Amino acid sequence: MIKKRRHDIWLFVAAMLVALPFVPLVLWAFAGEWQFPELLPTEWTLRGWSYLGGNRFSEAFVNSLVVGVGATVASVAVGLPAGMAIGGYAFRAKGLVVFLVLLPVMVPPLASTMGIHLTFIRLGLADTLLGVFLVHLIPTVPYTAIILASVFADMTGEMEEAARTLGASPFRAFLHVTLPQAVPGVAVAALFAFLVSWSQYILTVLVGGGSVLTLPMLLFSAASGNDPVITSVLAVVFALPALAALVAALKFVRGDANLAPGRPT
């Protein structure tokens, strides 16, 4: 009993440390007047939240969402077959393929994006939403491929074989047996692809050239400025989809769900 309680104390400490950076964000988001050295705001307002009604915010929000959803759909669409191949099949060039998939996870995408910028300018992709979407695929595709590879590696294929033995066509066996088994993994992969795209700042700035406004750019310029109220409101709004997605994923992925893939977002 005592032992159990000791572990709960550590869990409580860990939860407090995790929550710590959110404390000033939430306080500032509603603070009207908060002079040093007051520990709590002396006046509360919703001034920061009215900023969300502005055009710049709507534009940034929509752009972030469009690019994020687009990158998610595209990277699951290409990461799913790649994950199946890597996780489920034995083939000769596998070492090379795994290396190629892991390379963008280790080597910063910044290095390659500066390189392709010139080509993007020539193709008319620079400063466009399409161009930003394309460079977001550099970090998201390897991510989904890696997560889905481990999902398919954990499957034995016995169920699919059983379905085939019972007369299902390869396509039907895949659609009705293998794919449903992979659904939780696909959800986790999709969540992470979205979060990676949603958090992306530098690739957007490089290729978007300032014409494609996204939420991280608003947050960045606010954070470099001098208004902690606006900064905190933006930060809270920027973090919300991440937390909502986490809650959704936890509901979806039962049991001891481990959402940690190959790299911190």
Add this chain to the structure above:
Amino acid sequence: MRPPGARVSGGIKVALLLAPAMLIIGVLFVGGLCASFVQSLGYFPAIGQTGVSLDAYREVLTGSGFLDSLFLTLYIAVASTVVSTVLAVLAALALRRSSSRLSAVVFQVPITVPHLVAAVGIALIVSQTGLGSRLAAALGLVGRPADFPALLYDRYSVGIILTYVWKETPFIALVVLAALRGVASELEDVARTLGANSLQRFRYVVFPVIAPGVVAASLVVFAFTFGSFEVPYLLGRDYPTILPVAAYNEYRSTELSDRPEAMAINVVIALVTAVIAAFYLRLGRGFGRGK
């Protein structure tokens, strides 16, 4: 050898499955890296430069700023990785017998929160008018904000490292927790029955089980913090800057002739992290199935 469950493949089917992902990684990532390399040699047909030279590398490597940047980048990456790793192992050891679902959720929060949000939150705690300073004032430790130590834009990059530690510790801890909840606890019970003390149990039972995961996860964190841009750009000093920020500054320079230098810095970053990636792959053998 064919592992159980791996379907024997026609090469064509595997190739078709891999093609879209390989195309994207090949064109956008590998192609971009190659373009970076070519441009680092000064080859820019678009602006009429077709000569090839190593001038940019000479400029970059002999410039005083480069070494300062390299050291700062290494310092931040090493410090963040070491602190995160130690904290993560301690946290995992402390939490392994608590409700697994709850601790997993607690650790997953920082993993999903964008770095930018973490940086802003940490900045509002450690800045000289931040929560930490106000708390110190309430305790009578500081009178004016300037009495509180500068932890932002500071020599030791404390704010940057704290942000990374908050973000990456849970990531490593989850990996360690997963390892601990597997074999380790049973083996440990056996060792305890056989009379091993807690230090011996850690050294000979727990450590070997978690070591591969710890090494792999901390190398990922190292590579990530080495090449990451946002947090140091926001919370770091103007000089020296970390290498990715240095590359970005050169790139945004109005002088087109600075571009090869930006690319040369990129190539250096890519080389350092590729070496780490190769190391990582050696340690992370057994990824996927059917090796």
